[in-house]
Each structure stands twice: as C-alpha cells, then as structure tokens.
Amino acid sequence: MATSEELHKRRVEAVARGVGSTIPAYVDRAGGGTITDVDGREWIDFAAGIAVTNVGNSAPRVVEAVRAQVERFTHTCFMVAPYESYVAVCEQLNALTPGGFGKRSALFNSGAEAVENAVKIARHATGRPAVVVFDHAYHGRTNLTMALTAKNMPYKHRFGPFAGEVYRVPMSYPLRDGGLDGATAAARSIEMIEKQVGAENVAALLIEPIQGEGGFVVPAQGFLPALREWATAAGVVFVADEIQTGFCRTGDWFACEHEGVEPDLITLAKGIAGGLPLAAVTGRADLMDAVHVGGLGGTYGGNPIACAAALASMETMRELDLAAAARRIGAVMGERLRAIAAGDPRVVEVRGRGAMLAMEIVVPGTLTPDPAATAAISAACHAAGLLTLTCGTYGNVLRFLPPLAISDDELGRGLDILAAAFG
Structure with a gap:
C-alpha cells in the first residue's frame, strides 16, 4: 500500500x-x-x-444495506424506471420532518442541489423572484448557491457574476450584534426586507437554524419563530437549510424543532445516508406539487444505493x-x-x-x-x-x-x- x-x-x-x-x-x-x-x-x-x-x-446496517442493493442493481434513474427505496425515503422524510401538514419530497445529490431546487420550487409556486438570505450564511458552491453564500474567500472569489435577485439581511449573532434579543433582531431584518426588497416580491426566506460554515452561529431565542410568523403573513416560503444541522446532530432530529418552527420547505443532505451522496427537499404538498412534471429531478438523484444507505441510517438513528x-x-x-x-x-x-x-x-x-x-x-x-x-x-x-x-x-x-x- x-x-x-x-x-x-x-x-x-x-x-x-x-x-x-x-x-x-x-x-x-x-x-x-x-x-x-x-x-x-x-x-x-x-x-x-x-x-x-x-x-x-x-x-453495520448501512454496510449491509449497500451490499445488498449493489447486488440487485446500481442505477436505473428514478425518472426512467422507478424503484421502492426512493419512495420509502420520501415517506420517511415526510414523516420525520417538522410540520403536521401534508408533505412531499424530492431527492437530489448534494446540499447545494437541494438548495437550488428549494429556490426553484418557491419561485415557481409564488411567482415571485426574490430570495432573502442572511449574513454569515453558507448554502453551497454552485453559481446560485454562491450568490446565497456570504463569505467571499474561498467560496466566491473571482467566480462571478452570480445569480441575481438575492438579498442579504443581518443575522442574529448575539456575540457580535450587542446581544439583541431574538424578536428585536428579527424586526431589524424584516424592516430591511420590507424597505429594500418589498415583501410582495420575496419568493423565499432561506436560513440555517444554526449557521454552519459561517461560524456555528446560534440565533437568539425567538429569532426563528418571528421570521416564520412574518413569512407566513407575507406569503413568503420559509426555507430551513438543515443540511448540516439535520439528522440528530443538534440533539433533535432537526434543529428547527428546538423552537417549534415548522418550515414550508426543508433542505437536507450530509447526515442523511451514512456517507453516501444523497440530498432532499421536503415540504408542504401544495408547494412541492406546484411544479410541473419534469421540472424536478436529475440523473443520479435518489440513486438506489444511496437510498438504501439512507433507510439504514435512519433506522440506526432510531435504534441507537x-x-x-x-x-x-x-x-x-x-x-x-x-x-x-x-x-x-x-x-x-x-x-x-x-x-x-x-x-x-x-x-x-x-x-x-x-x-x-x-x-x-x-x-x-x-x-x-x-x-x-x-x-x-x-x-x-x-x-x-x-x-x-x-x-x-x-x-x-x-x-x-x-x-x-x-x-
């Protein structure tokens, strides 16, 4: 070796x-x-x-599930010839994620791809163009998700121009915003949205419940619920990026649960499949089903090996x-x-x-x-x-x-x- x-x-x-x-x-x-x-x-x-x-x-469960799936088939493309494990993963995500409303899911390959599709869904369902994100945010390395990401080096430097209609507002960062309480910090962000973008133009408000690459920033208590309340009143799709925080990482299945926040859409990846590439968007059925047939998907999205690993991973999380x-x-x-x-x-x-x-x-x-x-x-x-x-x-x-x-x-x-x- x-x-x-x-x-x-x-x-x-x-x-x-x-x-x-x-x-x-x-x-x-x-x-x-x-x-x-x-x-x-x-x-x-x-x-x-x-x-x-x-x-x-x-x-062990993941290894065995992957081995068994590889022996059966490695790929057909769900959009060409579907299979049960894709459906089963979606069923579990619909049941596990916050919110008692009807849900649908779609599977992809990476966190950035999930975020891009959440934006597509929100824009299609609302007919609005603008997406609001936060200081210190990280949402990926593709062209759209670089626009959503706050940090220049190493993620954005000399890779532009980036996708438009993306607007950034202050995050609740208690250490560095004077210790603003959650409601006050949310009011500051909301005022900026309404003055500089206009609520009627906003398709989605996208936020990490605890920021990842931005510094593990935990917003003040009440910040997320206040934003959720405003988004509902304004007809804005509230998207929780739980790519790093999801699947038991924060002590709940999802970080939104800590304050009882129920997002309209939730983006998932990372911990979902025990190391195999898989991602998802899960959310309200009316939003997810608003997109025309063929508008969502991808050749490898929901690959059967990754789906087998995800089902085994979620069972392991429950069992242990x-x-x-x-x-x-x-x-x-x-x-x-x-x-x-x-x-x-x-x-x-x-x-x-x-x-x-x-x-x-x-x-x-x-x-x-x-x-x-x-x-x-x-x-x-x-x-x-x-x-x-x-x-x-x-x-x-x-x-x-x-x-x-x-x-x-x-x-x-x-x-x-x-x-x-x-x-």
Missing part, C-alpha cells in the same frame, strides 16, 4: 490545486469515532466528514437514539470546552447545540477575530491525532462535529488532545 507521502506526490500531479484537504494524511479505514491512515496513524474524528457520518463510518447521543455528547463536550475557555482569554464564546459545538477565538480582551491563533490550535490538534475543523466568516472559529456513534473513550481522548493544544 502506498504511503501518505507517496499518495501526496501523486495527488499534486493528478488533482486540481483548488481542491483542498485539512490533513496531509490519506485514509485507509474508519469507524466509530476514529480514522486510520495508510501509514497506520489513528485520528480521533471531530469532523465526521463535515457532519456526514452521524451514524459513524461503516455503520442518536438524538439522545448528541445531547449526551454535547453535555460532556460543552463542560470541557467551557473549562478550557475559563482558563484561556482567547476563547470569547463557547456555543452550539448537541454535538454541534464551537469556540470563537479572538485577541484577548477584544472581539477582534484571531484566525492565526485558531489555525495554530487546530494544527496542534492534527499533529497530536485529533481531526478538527475551523470555520466562520473571519476564520476564527473551531468547530466540533464528532460522529454521534463516537465512544466515551474516544470522545474523552479527543478532548484531552484539544485541551493540550490550548496549553
């Missing part, structure tokens, strides 16, 4: 430079809460493939009660992170929910972001065998997304490495 050093030399010659990687190691196998590279080095996994392997890598596991991880991790913060003035805030937690790093005594210190701490973790990620508009947030199947021992060892990295 080639070493990581040998593989990296091959990579330089074969892979486009614009595709980055967090660690300079090449994976051989992974499971539970660990990754092992081709040189035999083990890493505690606090990334989960960016909130994808919630059930863990190589979860991974929402409760996320709450337990959050309690253990949150206590350790707050202890680190108490002894290090660079940590201005520990925030998040469930197994989606973060530390914001600043110049001590200020709110000035310190991306260099953030990168150094993360690098120290990598050197000691802990896989961590950074994020945030300012690049100064350490984010933690362990698999929900991580063992107590693996979690504890990872937190020990993290604490030492701050030392």
